[in-house]
Structures are given as structure tokens and as C-alpha cells.
Amino acid sequence: MKNTDKEKIYRAVALKFILLSIVCVMLQGCNSTKIYIEEKELAKIRMTEPILVIQPLTPNPRLNTVAASLGKYYSIEVPKRMKGTVLYSSNITSLKNAQTWNNLIRNGTVNTMEAAAIGKTVGSESVLTCQILELNQFPPFRITLELLWIDTSTGNIIGRLYQDIDLADADTNYRFSNFAGQGPARELYETFAYSKDLYQTAYLMPQEFYRFSAAYSTKVLFGDVSDTPWWIFWRSM
Structure with a gap:
């Protein structure tokens, strides 16, 4: 066998290994995310129509301040994903x-x-509702959310998202570092030149984590309505 043929084989094997590694990382990040779009065609229609975002719900009165902060960020992030008017309760x-x-x-x-x-x-x-199921308010931050996207004409669930956002998870922390390390004009996309100082500061700030959680969960829920899976292009374009 010629050297050139061997090189081609080695390159092909190396490429497959790289692709497999990428898929494994993606799947690791998906383990704590469960999303169901019950009515995809209806979802596409509702994306263009008015939606009400209700402030996040929690049975624990001590988390009311957290719910208010998280809700404020949802009122910012949901309009980025919807084409219709977004109302916040x-x-x-x-x-x-x-x-x-x-x-x-x-x-x-x-x-x-x-x-x-x-x-x-x-x-x-x-209507979009959000329940705070679990919360760790100390670094590494963690929040477990359930989002329900509800059709007002029937009360049926259009889409449901269960998401455990944990900064102790390497994949989630990587996404958070890209998000928080961009500065004030941050968006949920990947950048290789983010500020580590900004990221390290944000890592200790719960408000930055709540902002990230709203951006991340909103992207996953409404991004799943598109024909391109959210986990391939999870960042905002």
C-alpha cells in the first residue's frame, strides 16, 4: 500500500474520531435536557402570534426574588425567539x-x-410558564426548570422543556463561559476570544447565571421548533 493511501486512511480514521468526540460531548449536554414539541405545525404558527410570559413559579416564598430576576431575563430573551408580540405578566x-x-x-x-x-x-x-424545581444559589450554580408553552384556545401543551442547568457540568460551563465572557452585549453564541476575567467574575454572580439560564432554556425550547436541531447551532446567529 502506498504512503498516500495510508495517509488517507489515517486521516479518515482521525476525522471519524473527532466527529465521534463532538457527538459524545453534545449528548453529554443533552442528558439533563428533555424537550417535547407536541404540535410542531401549531408551534410554527404561534411563533408569529402574541404570547404571554408569566413570571416564573415557585412553591418556596424565599425564591420569589430569584423568580422575579429570572422572569425579567425571560422578558428580554423570549422576544429574541418570537416574531409576535411578547407580553410579560x-x-x-x-x-x-x-x-x-x-x-x-x-x-x-x-x-x-x-x-x-x-x-x-x-x-x-x-402562554409560557416556568417552574423553578430546584436551585443551588452558591457556585457552581445550578437550576432545574420546567417550561410549558400552552395554547390559549385549547389549554393544550404546545411544547414542554425540562432542563437541569448545572455549571458543574463541563459542557454547560463551557457555554456559560462563552456567554458571560463577552461583556454587556452578550448573546448565546460561541466565541473563542472571550474575556476570562469577565467569565470568572460572572461565575460568582447569580444574576449572570439567571440571565444565562433564561437565554439557554429559551433557545432550546423555541429553537426546537425550527428544522435545525438546537444542539447543532445552539448559539444565536
């Missing part, structure tokens, strides 16, 4: 305390019919 006088209403949570889960009814009152075609 805390900005609407009649819904400022909607997240505390007893009938919005039933047996520990979101009452989708109640959420849909709330959405109808403000003329939205869908």
Missing part, C-alpha cells in the same frame, strides 16, 4: 401577582387551563 397591572394565584398551580404542576384563561384575558394566543 409583571408589566400588566392586573397580572402583576399572577404567579401567586393558588389556582395556577395544582398538585405541584401548572394548571394549563388556568394559564390559558389568563392568556386569553390579554389577547395572547399562547
